[in-house]
Amino acid sequence: MLDRFAIHQPASLLEASQMLAHFGPDAAVYAGGTELLVAMKERLTHFPHLIDIKRIRGLRDITYDEKRRQLTVGAVIRHRDLERSPLVRERFPTLADLEAAVANVRVRTVGTIGGNLCFAEPHSDPATLLTALDARLTLHSASGERDLPIADFFTGLMETARRHDEVLAAIAIPEPPANTGVAYERFKLHERPTAAVAAVITVDDGAITDARIVAGSVGERPQRLPETEALLRGQPVASSLASTAADRIRDEVETAADAFESESYKRQLARTVGRRAIAAALHRASGEEGGRHAA
């Protein structure tokens, strides 16, 4: 049973943030409700006022800016929309594949990308890949708009840099440079992933010029792995490289214990999915899948 609440349906981002400011802690943004309503039903939290942002124009757009080489996704886009969008499939096939395996079709048909990121549940698939892709988030409040790198958004376990009166409006994903391979690998035993690694690797003349490696699900939030990245940078592409880098992932990653898996098991899983992600990204960056880049 849910306690009583009122649903407000603002027509604009400004109106939504004004409502959040007006009701203060009594209000929450309501998108798909797949996390929010369950938490309210289980009486983990309660908000007498839900600000339903689904009617706000523009929050369901997916656009690609040729000049800036950037995909922009509205926050109320559902996982299922991302999975099926020809534009996402063409520009970021790894993201389309990731989305197709989020949760189950019922959750994907209702749950939004913005809700996923704002809830900051540590087992988020998109959070890990979007951190490796250096996405930027646009947050809207009554006092204006701000843009911040996704890496600065996740501040702790289910905590973000979003202020209470801010609505996440859009996510901008820059296209990686030429000769860059993008890969995401996860291991899933439960509803959500247990361990995941995203790799974005650029190769020039047979050597790695840039690497962004991010581990997700094993700790409190997505984490860049600078030691693993440094190990990869400058190295000639060789078949043993993914295993060597994966050993570093196992040693470098920070894990958080939970009721299901031990920390050493999570490290081992991060190593395994990390090796697969790095091998796949190197393969794609070397043009073996034929693209100028295979995001």
Ligand SMILES: Cc1cc2nc3c(=O)[nH]c(=O)nc-3n(C[C@H](O)[C@H](O)[C@H](O)COP(=O)(O)OP(=O)(O)OC[C@H]3O[C@@H](n4cnc5c(N)ncnc54)[C@H](O)[C@@H]3O)c2cc1C
């Ligand atoms: C059974 C199940 C399995 C799942 N499996 C996976 C999985 O495998 N991988 C994965 O990544 N995720 C998984 N999820 C999480 C799923 O992706 C999220 O539940 C969904 O995306 C949340 O979106 P929503 O629109 O329903 O959010 P809501 O429930 O509406 O909101 C979630 C939170 O975010 C806030 N919020 C929502 N939108 C905004 C916004 N635009 N601006 C500011 N605040 C906002 C709300 O106030 C609330 O606090 C699973 C969830 C379930 C229930």
